[in-house]
Amino acid sequence: AQTVTQSQPEMSVQEAETVTLSCTYDTSESDYYLFWYKQPPSRQMILVIRQEAYKQQNATENRFSVNFQKAAKSFSLKISDSQLGDAAMYFCAYTDSGGGADGLTFGKGTHLIIQP
């Protein structure tokens, strides 16, 4: 079974600074998808960024970018110019290319605190 590990239960960053959230995963598949989701207190999971494993280029969405290291099975999220609205729980998730018999496999999450 696939596993996703987020080793940082909580991270704190000053507003306008850059922060990197870590995620490692374990799979025997060669084709899969990785996601970062944000869950604010409103509870809704919001897609931040998506990476397809067969694409070498790291995904980028405005202030959010990933460092995808397929051989190391690492998928970190970098948030540049942190804003107060970025404060939330962040979850790393994995699924194989077929959608996965296990659906999305999530890490335990990282609680991101933005200091004004």
Next chain:
Amino acid sequence: KAGVTQTPRYLIKTRGQQVTLSCSPISGHRSVSWYQQTPGQGLQFLFEYFSETQRNKGNFPGRFSGRQFSNSRSEMNVSTLELGDSALYLCASSLGLPSYGYTFGSGTRLTVV
């Protein structure tokens, strides 16, 4: 475009009762997946429905069941509720493949007393 709608937002039930939660996906999406979120176990996959058929199922007891209707709306049912079933239940809507991504609803907070 309307998002994923889950009802009700909050629910309080007594141990031993049963409960039905509803999820209306984004228009045109044929896949609905359900997840249970608890502080201890995190987010766990319950099941996925695609075109009215259960396509995948997670490792939950048979008390947890679901169905999907022809309009893609889905319901999940939990029978003989236990205290440990208290959780946030999230549904995710998709076109059916991970390349299209998954859009989540705001969840139903179930409390079993």
